[in-house]
Amino acid sequence: MRRDYGRGKSNSGRIGWWLMATVLILSILVFGWLVFEKGRSKWGENRFYITAVVEDEWIRVVGVNSMMKRAVEVVIPGEVMVPLVGTQGELKVKSLWRFGESEGRPEEMVRRSLESWMGVKIDAVWRGDAAFEWSRVWSGMAESKWDSFSTVKAWNELRDDQRESLRIPSRLTSMKVTPDGQTEVSVDKGGLWAWMEGLWASPAILAESLSFEVINASGEPGMARLVEQMIKSAGGVVVLVDTAEVEDGLCWYESGGESESVSIDWLERQMGCGERTGNRVGGDVRVVIGKEWAERYR
Structure with missing residues (x-):
């Protein structure tokens, strides 16, 4: 053969x-x-990437800055009452995820409710105390997976002295016991916003020092103040808050040549704002909030 x-x-x-x-x-x-x-995410390494980690009895809102090698978390006890987005009521923090599951959108329910209550934009919502393990890199609601990858890598490399864990000051809280024996903790929202301001500010946005105007065209009172707080929490400076006739849409911005800035990048990626030509008054950037924004947060 x-x-x-x-x-x-x-x-x-x-x-x-x-x-x-x-x-x-x-x-x-x-x-x-x-x-x-x-x-x-050209500015992703020079900011705090904020993740809500949902556990059984509390939620940890963790900001990690991989460039600064620093992490700051705020631990929210489960008995704290927060406004439930999409309803007129409140719910305990520890019940947000379960309620969201009943609606078929737990991550969105947690994220929107916490954003409205804390006045910050949250990048991702992860479930469980193993949220910062490598197997969870692709979960949550991150727009850019590179940010998520960098966050997990930075978190795992940080030393204990580079991580700071905070709790809401007791002076901002009040506790009551309901007739059925349930404990509920309320937090002064204005005091909370003041306490948190600058906690996770982006060094890149702080360095630009752009001034913002926020115009509420949503028809819903309080929406411009929420956006103002989100901008300030990110490191921006708000010089004017005003109202205008109601307009459709989510949000848009008008600027005069700052289209390549990290602040504009943040508006587009985190806030979902689109660019629109127009006449600005006073600030470097005007942000207009439309009806769709109010539908997300009221």
């Missing part, structure tokens, strides 16, 4: 070349994806 050993060797060689080519192509694709993701 005649055997063609050369042909087998040739086939093995072709398979080897195919494997090498496949690995090379995959490597190029992964590298390109990482570059693209990092480009989508």
Whole structure:
């Protein structure tokens, strides 16, 4: 029987070349994806990436700045009452996730309610005390997976002295016991906003020192104040808060040449604002809030 050993060797060689080519192509694709993701968040390393970690008896809102190598978390006890977005009522912090599950949107319910109550934009909502393990990198509500990757990497590399854990000051809280024996803790919202201001401010936004005007065209009282607090929490300076005739849409901004700034990038990525030409009065950037914004947070 005649055997063609050369042909087998040739086939093995072709398979080897195919494997090498496949690995090379995959490597190029992964590298390109990482570059693209990092480009989508050009300011991501110079800010606090804020994650709400939902546990059984409390929620930890954790801000991690990978460039500064610093993390600050605020631990919210489960008995604290927060406004429930989409309703006229309040709910205990520890019940937010379960209520959201009943509505089919637990992450969104937690995020919107905490954003409205704390006056900060939250990047991701993760469930469980293992939220900062590598297996959870892709979960939550992060727009850019590079940010999520950087956050987990930074968190795991931080020393204990680089992590700060805070609780809401007792002077801002009041406790009562309901007729059925339940404990409820209320927090002064104005005091909370003042206490948290600057806690997770972006060094890049602080360095730009742009001034903002916030115009409420949503028809819902209080929406401009919420946006004002979110901007201030991120490191911006608000010089004017006003109202205007009701307009449709989420939000938009008008600026005079600051389109490449990190502050504008934050408005687009975190707030969802689009650019619109118009006449500004006073500040570097005017932010207008429309009806859709109120529908998200009232």
